[in-house]
Amino acid sequence: LDVYKRQQGSRGAGGQGRFSNAPLATLHNLPVRLTSLLGREGELAELSGWLAEPGARLVTISGIGGVGKTRLALAVASSFVAQPTIVQPSSFSPQPSAFPDGVWFVPLAGLPGDNATAGTNLDVGDNFVSTVATTLGLNLAGPESPDRQLARSLGDRRLLLVLDNYERLLSTWPILLRLLQNAPGVRALVTSREPLGVGGERLLMLEGLPTPPEEAAASRESLLAYSSARLFFDRARERGARPALDEAERRGLIRICRLAEGLPLVIELAAAWAGHFTCAEIAAEMAANLDFLSAESAARVDLPARQRSPRAAFDYAWGLLSADEQCVLAQLAVLRGAFSREAALTVAEARMVDLVSLVNKSLLRQTSPGWYTLHSLVCQFARERLQQMPAAEDAASERQAVYYLRFVAGRERAWHSAT
DSSP states (O other): OHHHHHHHHTTTSTTOTTOSSOOGGGSBOOOOOSSOOOSOHHHHHHHHHHHHSTTOOEEEEEOOTTSOHHHHHHHHHHTTSSSOSSOOOTTOOOOTTSOTTOEEEEEOTTSOOTTOOTTSGGGHHHHHHHHHHHHHTOOOOSSSOHHHHHHHHTTTOOEEEEEESGGGGGGGHHHHHHHHHHOTTEEEEEEESSOOOOTTEEEEEOOOOOOOOGGGGGOHHHHHTSHHHHHHHHHHHHTTOOOOOOHHHHHHHHHHHHHHTTOHHHHHHHHTTTTTSOHHHHHHHHHHOGGGSOHHHHTOTTSOGGGSSHHHHHHHHHHTSOHHHHHHHHHHTTSOSSEEHHHHHHHSOOOHHHHHHHHHTTSSEEEETTEEEOOHHHHHHHHHHHHTOHHHHHHHHHHHHHHHHHHHHHHHHHHHHHO
């Protein structure tokens, strides 16, 4: 109670907000997670190392929806709190001295974003500043602009801001940069489906958890050595299921992990079915029906709307795309497996800027210079969208046929000339 009074009593006085002489362990608002974090030891170490460096003021975790950006950010942030609220790997030690003025989680998903309806865009920056200030317990009032008041209030503070779901507020990057410039003790850990693309940004592109190869079916131990399989197994047990993991089930679980391509959200939703279906049956449904995995069916009422199913996550991402980007992504679905830049530009009538943008938005992956692939579930979603564009679907299929016929003909001529 004394700590609470010291925190609340300082609100509004000289812009002090929640800052006080309270013990360090109380200076955070990180939500407590009731489930463990698996398989991110390398990313945890890298991110905490960056945030401990004097020059790393802005760190961004970017990746496709459902890959676990928020979970990872909370785990990293909690390592800088004297009494971590999230269980860390045993080799990962907290660093409580880096941010004596606290570690603050700022959820941004509910704010009107850059693609909001007409008349609200002018308020995006003010809403962003107001949300940060409210989180810190700061009262902003007076003739000075809110962003300048915020920067002045934090000018001599040393704290970490965890800005979650920033992708809809990318236009506010000048405000964030001014805050970091004017408050040298403030650092920002951002989660976003798209990088900010500004100077000084440290970027971690988060991929799915490692998935087991077919050989891992040899034994239960070799399979559960992969964090994606272990996540499924642990979540299934938490729901009361007891996967037998005989050889047939091990092979089914490998297929689940590979169809999900290691996405934790997809694996967790799939695990909810473990008490009703075999792993092979779950994998078959995943491959055939994007709507099979849904929080409603899995009775997961704790998930936000954008994470209640892979479709919800992809619908959210689709809404962040321009009309041209939507058309390109849909047409890329006719290309299976890995495809070249030339194939993408020709078949989807894409521009280089479209491909770069889709990569930045974590919907298209560049596997090597000049080569791309779509996540299997993104491809399934994009194919459904393309079916709603009959003219574009027919044109893309025709261009695909012509492109590869010419490709094969060129290879045939080269072969004959070589012989």
